[in-house]
Amino acid sequence: MKIFLLLFLVIINSRSFAQANYWQQQADYKIEVSLHDEDHSLDGDLQATYANNSPDTLHFLWVHLWPNAYKNDKTAFSDQLLENGNTAFYFADEEKRGYINRLNFIVDEKPATISDHPLHQDIVKLLLPEPLAPGETAHIKTPFHVKLPYLFSRSGYLNKSYQVTQWFPKIAVYDRTGWHEMPYLDQGEFYSDFGNYRVGITVPSGFVVAATGSLKEKITGNNTTQYEYEQNNVHDFAWFADKDYLVKEDTLLIENRVIKLAAYYREKNAAAWSQSIDYIKSAVRTKSEWLGAYPWNTVTVVESAADGMGAMEYPTITVISPTKNNQELDYLINHEIGHNWFYGILASNERDNPWMDEGMNAYYDRKYMMAKYGVEVPQWLNTKSKFLNSRMPGDAEKLALEILTVMKGSQPISTPAADFNNLNYNVVAYTKTALWLQEMERVMGQEKFAAFMKAYYDTWKFRHPSPHDFLALARPYLGDKADSLFRLIETTTPIQKTYKKNIQLRSFFSFWDTDKHHYIFVAPAIGYNAYDKIMAGMLVHNYTLPPVPVQFVGSVLYGTGSKSINGIGQVSWQKFIKQKSSVEIGVSGASFNMDSYQPTGQEKHFLRYTKAVPFLRYFFPVKNPRSRISTFFQWKTYLIRETGLSFSYDSVQQVYLAAYPEQKRVLNQLSFETQNARVLYPWKANITAEQGQSFVRLGFTGNYFFNYPKSGGLAVRLFAGKFIYTGDKSFTTRFETNRYHLNLTGAKGYEDYTYSNYFVGRNEFEGLGSQQIMIRDGAFKVRTDLLSSKIGKSDDWLFALNFTTSIPSAINPFSLTPLKIPLKAFADIGSYAEAWEKNASTGKFLLDAGLQLSLFDNTINIYVPLVYSKVYSDYFKSTITKKRFVRNISFSIDVEQLSMKKLLTRAGL
Secondary structure, three states, X not given: OHHHHHHHHHHHHHHHHHHHOOOOOEEEEEEEEEEEOOOOEEEEEEEEEEEOOOOOOEEEEEEEOHHHHHOOOOOHHXXXXXXOOOOOOOOOOHHHOOEEEOOOXXXXXXXXXXXXXXXXXXXXXXXXEEEEOOOOEEEEEEEEEEEOOEOOOOOEEEOOEEEEOOOOOEEOEEEOOEEXXXXXXXXXXXXXXXXXXXXXXXXXXXXXXXXXXXXXXXXXXXXXEEEEEEEEEEOOOOEEEEOOOEEEEEEEEEOOEEEEEEEEEOHHHOOOOOOHHHHHHHHHHHHHHHOOOOOOOEEEEEEOOOOOOOEEEEOOEEEEOOOOOHHHHHXXXXXXXXXXXXXXXXXXXXXXXXXHOHHHHHHHHHHHHHHHHOOOOOOOOOOOOHHHHOOOOOOHHHHHHHHHHHOOOOOOXXXXXXXXXXXXXXXXXXXXXXXXXXHHHHHHOXXXXXXXXXXXXXXXXXXXXXXXXXXXXXXXXXXXXXXXXXXXXXXXXXXXXXXXXXXXXXXXXXXXXXXXXXXXXXXXXXXXXXXXXXXXXXXXXXXXXXXXXXEEEEEEEEEOOOOEEEEEEEEEEEEEEEOOEEEEEEEEEEEEEEEEEOOOOOOOEEXXXXXXXXXXXXXOOOOOOOOOEEEEEEEEEEEEEEEOOEEEEEOOOOEEEEEOOEEEEEEEEEEEEEEEOOOOOOEEEEEEEEEEOOEEXXXXXXXXXXXXXXXXXXXXXXXXXXXXXXXXXXXXXXXXXXXXXXXXXXXXXXXXXXXXXXXXXXXXXXOHHHHEOEOOOOOEOOOOOOOOOOOOEEOOEEEEXXXXXXXXXXXXXXXXXXXXXXXXXXXXXXXXXXXXXXXXXXXXXXXXEEEEEEEOOOOEEEEXXXXXXXXXXXXXXXXXXXXXXXXXXXXXXXXXXXXXXXXXXXXXX
């Protein structure tokens, strides 16, 4: 007992010592600003009073000039947007960018100079004319001019609607750990000193203004309106101006103080905002009850003019993108108003510790929703379909976190905002922190946890608590469980409760309660090819999210044309090792008819292929979770059995007899692939070596995409291949390996020697099925498959360059249609070994070019060759006598575009 008392006294004394030695700076601002809507600019004058409450003498101040984040594409803001997959700002027109200039700093009536930050254009160092000693105050003045950007992020304009945030020269925080100068970022919020604000805003007549704090005066002139706002003890100031605002107002009594409430919204969304004041009241009441009384006199919610921009909080005011779902609006208003406590009052360094704002606030979001609606979050994926809704996750945020955890893609809660990848920031900083606090509540008990959070609020309100401060305050409430609980924010250990899963049979698919059930799904299946015709059957699989270690899919299909049973399937075991690293072992298989032959007067015979493919795939780990690079190697062995077709001559009956021998072959395939799926200039490189009887086939494929400023871009593909005989290069071996030879022109179904691509008519030489090709090898879009000797085929070496470019909407006739079909142009150029021989039948370089229609996210591509080398022209004239233009059209079907792996890669997993 004595030891316990001693430890308790040490904790209390340490806390008291830390409190006694705590200090923070104060920055008061008086600003006069005018909005010029003709050029979307601001002119202002700033006066700041900076109190040095630190024990240190300061010789300079770091000052944020955050409008300069929009100055060009060489800022941290621009770089981060690209990393997060957004090119809108990078390719923005100059007039849509922004900046701040016309600065002239005066400190204590003396001219002061500024110097550039070594890394960031939106930060400057203000050199003080005289050192600022502890306890002293500096008075700073400067004019400033801001060219507001288009609304790419939080601040800017959209038409004549203005969101004016992070807009004035703002002194960075100097605290116990030093200076915290930080560039403006879209992902990652802010850290600022408390102060008193007096802001005068002049706008053209007709504009309605909403702003931080209390409106003290409004003066209407001939062409302008002046608004005067005041607010003490806040660390930021934001304002919004629009001519279309409708306003709802009311009051709320909190601890004998009258709080003014206001909602600014647009008429077209009036129905959704009809209960907005009630939502504001609920949010303020609950947080005041659960944490501590709301301290200021106003609460304002503003509807943004921009769809899909999300929401953002500022002291006493918040902005929210339009939503037509009442429950979702209630959730968002509650969340953003909640930031007045976490961020506004408990002003932690959110850039370094986003969990202390977003995560704590998300905990109270869940508490609010459960108390009001009986669910912790809205069903974000709600649709009009009962069928889909019953299969969508009840808590999409928890499911996303579980997927990250299972796939070893999760980052620790303690990760700084800028170091999170986009998905982790939205899932870990918010949801996982909320679940961690729920676990803390479970350990403490509800009453003790409620008392702890009130004590945290009361102890650190209007100050800058750090993670150490929060955890130190929690220790007495947690006792010996504190260390194990606190370690969870430093690791990727899951917080969620683990259930013993049962097996459930369901139709089609489901993401509902996947943490409780192992699903096996059954669904009808349908297929088609030219030989089996329409196929109908059943599909059985266990594919869901998060992925389970052992996955299987199988489909049995009855072919109405062949009257035979066909099928396809795969079973695999996958283990996730670390960030984007995994190993997968499995076997796949398929069996379908791939050709048919009907002797005169006899029954039709179907030629079948059956394959079994054991495989091993390993993805290498990625050190930087924000990286879009992935690298893997893969081994496959194709064990293939095919029904052949051969003829023999019966000299007695003087007829040819058909035989259908069973043939077996084995192909070993080793691939190495690396890609960067970044949004700007993505690339991919693949090296594949294949070995079969008497040959080795080597191929390199490289892809690079050059983005265009407005939209679309130029895709460049390079292929280089080498075919090597491992034995004699005889007529027999050349004939036996013909289907493996390198192809300059589009590969046909019979050349798909691994049966890995879907073909409508794999061995057709007439009709639509004959016009399908594969984008492989040289990938020319012209076809020369009507004769046995194809143009551009080589059993030595071959290379090709393929170009595909989008066509601007202004000259794309399909852009006028409701479907907005993307029209592209293609061009191919290449060469092969035989073209360099003496007396070659073709020129050394061949080419083709034409137009391309890409449908269903590039799953189906239709090619119309318009220009091609003379050898192709001569070939077409000699072999295609009718409908030459139509029969020269080719198409490809890329089923890989629909793969789960591709979808997960797009999501950043």
